[in-house]
Amino acid sequence: MTFLSDTALKHELNARGFRSTPQRQKVLRxxxxxxxxxxxxAENLHQALEEDGxxxxxxxxxxxxxxxxxxxxxxxxxxxxxxxxxxxxxxxxDHHHLVCVHCxxxxxxxxxxxxxxxxxxxxxxxxxxxxxxxxxxxxxSKCYMPEART
Numbered sequence: 001m002t003f004l005s006d007t008a009l010k011h012e013l014n015a016r017g018f019r020s021t022p023q024r025q026k027v028l029r030x031x032x033x034x035x036x037x038x039x040x041x042a043e044n045l046h047q048a049l050e051e052d053g054x055x056x057x058x059x060x061x062x063x064x065x066x067x068x069x070x071x072x073x074x075x076x077x078x079x080x081x082x083x084x085x086x087x088x089x090x091x092x093x094d095h096h097h098l099v100c101v102h103c104x105x106x107x108x109x110x111x112x113x114x115x116x117x118x119x120x121x122x123x124x125x126x127x128x129x130x131x132x133x134x135x136x137x138x139x140x141s142k143c144y145m146p147e148a149r150t
Contacts, residue, residue, distance in 0.1 A: 009073075018067065023049075023056050027064050031074060031088045037108040039077060039085035077135075095133055100140035 009028055010020035030048055034040070040048070046061045056064075065086055068074040075089040077097065083104060094110040115132045122129045 012071065016071065023054060023060070024064055024067075026052070026054055027061075027068065028073065031086070034088065036090065039087045039106065041083065041085050045086070075131075077133075095131075097133070097135045099135060099137050100143055101137050102139055102143035105140050105142075 006020075006025045009025060013020045013024065026049065027045065030045065030052075031040070042058065042061050042065055045065070046056070046058050049056050049061070065074065065076075069076045069086070072089055074086045077085045077087065085106075094112050094115050096109050096111060096114060098107040098109060099105070111134075114134050115129075118132045119129050121127075
């Protein structure tokens, strides 16, 4: 579910009993401006807001992110241990990540066979697939040291 305008966001927030604030609208605009595959942590978002002249506390940023995840606007990703990222929740089933456990570099990739396996499993179990994500953890080529293998 993606809201492409401030008016649509305001309507959806009001329908769910929440207020539409300029800060919430700004947060959504920041995510909508990201290129596909770009993720932001709460701290990255807070910094972007500060650089844009918005003075919002980090705790308000976290509350806004959690609300937008709850509403289905954003997707919360745990790409590295203890380090959550957020991205616009675009409808796609082939959305996977490869994360380096040393430097947290994240590579996004698409592989339809993963989604196909998931869909077949869901169908036989009576489920309807809403989203499919696979996160693989490894060591990138910059962090991997072959001489350390023994």
